[in-house]
Amino acid sequence: MSLLSSINRKEIIENLKSTTYDLVVVGGGITGAGIALDAASRGMSVALLEKNDFSSGTSSKSTKLIHGGLRYLKQFEIGLVREVGRERAIVHKLAPHLVLAEKMLLPLIKGGTFGPLGTSIGLFVYDFLAGVTGDDKRKMLNKKQTLEKEPLLEGQRDVLNGSGYYAEYRTDDARLTIENIKTAGKYGALCINYVQVDDLKYEDGRVAGVRCRNIETNEAFDVKAAYVVSAAGPWVDTLRKKDNSLKGKRLFLSKGVHIVVPHERFPIQQALYFDVTDGRMVFAIPRQRVTYIGTTDTPYEGDPDRIPIGQEDVDYLLDAANQMFPDVNLETEDVESSWAGVRPLIYEESKSASEMSRKDEIFESGSGLISIAGGKLTGYRKMAERITSLLGQKLAKDHNRSLKPSTSEKIPLTGGPFQNSGEVEAYRKGIGRKLAKLGLDPFYADYLVYNYGKQSDEILNKLNAFNNEPETALARAEAWYAIHHELALRPMDFFNRRTGRLYFNLPSIRRVMGPVLEDFRSYFNWSDSRLKEETAAVQEEIDWVSKFEYSAKAGKAVSS
Numbered sequence: 001m002s003l004l005s006s007i008n009r010k011e012i013i014e015n016l017k018s019t020t021y022d023l024v025v026v027g028g029g030i031t032g033a034g035i036a037l038d039a040a041s042r043g044m045s046v047a048l049l050e051k052n053d054f055s056s057g058t059s060s061k062s063t064k065l066i067h068g069g070l071r072y073l074k075q076f077e078i079g080l081v082r083e084v085g086r087e088r089a090i091v092h093k094l095a096p097h098l099v100l101a102e103k104m105l106l107p108l109i110k111g112g113t114f115g116p117l118g119t120s121i122g123l124f125v126y127d128f129l130a131g132v133t134g135d136d137k138r139k140m141l142n143k144k145q146t147l148e149k150e151p152l153l154e155g156q157r158d159v160l161n162g163s164g165y166y167a168e169y170r171t172d173d174a175r176l177t178i179e180n181i182k183t184a185g186k187y188g189a190l191c192i193n194y195v196q197v198d199d200l201k202y203e204d205g206r207v208a209g210v211r212c213r214n215i216e217t218n219e220a221f222d223v224k225a226a227y228v229v230s231a232a233g234p235w236v237d238t239l240r241k242k243d244n245s246l247k248g249k250r251l252f253l254s255k256g257v258h259i260v261v262p263h264e265r266f267p268i269q270q271a272l273y274f275d276v277t278d279g280r281m282v283f284a285i286p287r288q289r290v291t292y293i294g295t296t297d298t299p300y301e302g303d304p305d306r307i308p309i310g311q312e313d314v315d316y317l318l319d320a321a322n323q324m325f326p327d328v329n330l331e332t333e334d335v336e337s338s339w340a341g342v343r344p345l346i347y348e349e350s351k352s353a354s355e356m357s358r359k360d361e362i363f364e365s366g367s368g369l370i371s372i373a374g375g376k377l378t379g380y381r382k383m384a385e386r387i388t389s390l391l392g393q394k395l396a397k398d399h400n401r402s403l404k405p406s407t408s409e410k411i412p413l414t415g416g417p418f419q420n421s422g423e424v425e426a427y428r429k430g431i432g433r434k435l436a437k438l439g440l441d442p443f444y445a446d447y448l449v450y451n452y453g454k455q456s457d458e459i460l461n462k463l464n465a466f467n468n469e470p471e472t473a474l475a476r477a478e479a480w481y482a483i484h485h486e487l488a489l490r491p492m493d494f495f496n497r498r499t500g501r502l503y504f505n506l507p508s509i510r511r512v513m514g515p516v517l518e519d520f521r522s523y524f525n526w527s528d529s530r531l532k533e534e535t536a537a538v539q540e541e542i543d544w545v546s547k548f549e550y551s552a553k554a555g556k557a558v559s560s
């Protein structure tokens with residue numbers, strides 16, 4: 001029985017009820033997914049429970065960069081920059097189809113935050129800490145070279161002092177999470193979405209499992225485990241409160257918004273990192289048919305499950321782009337989609353949201369609940385290694401058992417293995433040829449390979465089963481794959497987190513949603529009223545990401 005097919009959901013949940021695990025992980029974001037993989041590959045029996053869909057929290061709402069965090073250098077976070085900087089190349093090697101090299105341009109504007117000498121030294125240190133070598137090392141470009149790289153900076157010609165040009169990586173955070181979940185599954189981890197942990201179970205005052213609920217059926221049940229790790233991101237303190245251990249350090253949530261415009265309306269040639277008049281920095285990143293711009297950094301006290309984007313947020317990001325690129329004149333009507341996430345930061349007295357550290361921290365309570373919060377998408381693998389090593393010490397002490405050392409540095413993620421980017425490129429060309437034969441837009445070659453890697457073949461093989469025009473047939477084949485191989489249970493799991501269509505190709509959802517939802521109905525035996533509800537839910541989500549109002553609820557989108 002495949003543990004990655006939502007069709008087998010009932011049996012998967014029966015398995016959960018009848019097994020005692022070494023480890024239950026609460027939360028299926030990148031942190032939980034990474035822990036499940038590291039722990040399972042080192043010999044632990046693992047269950048991972050996610051209350052919504054995998055990566056539906058912060059891990060589908062980031063800037064989607066695997067980066068060292070140049071900004072943190074300014075705050076002297078040397079250890080953090082060194083660790084995540086080094087992790088970039090490792091994560092790229094684990095999934096070169098999903099973690100793509102992306103050169104970043106940092107324009108130097110007269111009177112701006114960055115001067116040529118400071119930037120040159122800063123980028124040198126950044127590369128040095130991360131161990132960047134050869135052609136990837138930073139280059140300082142003069143005005144002419146900068147305008148060649150990014151002609152759209154022409155509007156700044158009179159005040160442009162050149163630029164810094166340095167190496168980063170771009171990914172899809174939600175796909176990185178699901179590939180970690182799937183790879184953990186290969187090592188026997190049982191990972192399931194739409195199962196919420198409502199409470200902790202104790203034996204002799206020690207945590208010995210969780211009380212949880214199947215969100216689909218509302219059925220409550222227990223899962224027994226020797227250890228429980230909470231990787232619940234912004235919800236970490238909610239669980240600590242249930243454990244009566246919310247003392248000392250607490251989380252502080254900071255909201256970050258991104259907006260998406262068609263690439264033809266903001267046709268940058270390459271990724272940029274530029275300063276805004278209030279002293280913050282903003283990314284503009286081209287991605288196939290769109291460009292996205294982000295992010296804000298504002299304190300947030302609302303519901304982390306539903307983070308509103310106000311017109312204020314949109315105005316802030318549009319103003320930032322229009323100031324740096326005065327010829328572009330972006331307007332709200334250009335915004336096709338958007339997303340907002342909250343950073344689960346560890347609160348630091350008298351610091352603003354953007355000054356608070358991005359370092360991760362582990363909290364261990366008297367009852368044995370282990371929580372991990374903070375950190376970066378980029379550092380997930382190292383965070384996971386640290387948690388499993390801590391569990392290894394406990395296993396040795398409590399049960400006289402030893403764990404294997406971590407090998408996650410060498411475990412290619414599903415979708416691979418690819419030796420390097422060259423091999424990805426050759427595979428992408430092959431997929432392009434297949435798409436041409438099927439009458440599909442060449443755009444879908446990048447889309448398929450950068451999302452699914454070698455799994456694209458299985459999707460394309462399924463395409464013939466559907467008797468529609470090519471674009472719809474492809475979406476139906478993908479939905480089949482997402483449900484049978486990636487635990488997609490609801491349409492937005494598919495349209496958002498398995499494919500990125502909600503953010504990066506929203507118009508395509510409108511074109512294919514009818515037949516795709518009919519497929520969901522037939523795979524899951526939905527009633528007419530359920531189909532109606534799910535269709536309305538998709539429409540509501542589309543409106544949520546594409547319509548904006550000024551609202552106090554959204555918070556003020558200025559640097560704090």
Ligand SMILES: Cc1cc2nc3c(=O)[nH]c(=O)nc-3n(C[C@H](O)[C@H](O)[C@H](O)COP(=O)(O)OP(=O)(O)OC[C@H]3O[C@@H](n4cnc5c(N)ncnc54)[C@H](O)[C@@H]3O)c2cc1C
Binds near residue numbers: 026057256376
């Ligand atoms: C705007 C923004 C931009 C960012 N950009 C970058 C970037 O470019 N690069 C980078 O490296 N990092 C970036 N980050 C940071 C990065 O996104 C986060 O560090 C990371 O995603 C956190 O992952 P997580 O798994 O800890 O939390 P989450 O992804 O939030 O996962 C926690 C999960 O736990 C689940 N959960 C909670 N309670 C329960 C329960 N009771 N039962 C079951 N499940 C539960 C939630 O539903 C959620 O899915 C950014 C963050 C933000 C907000």
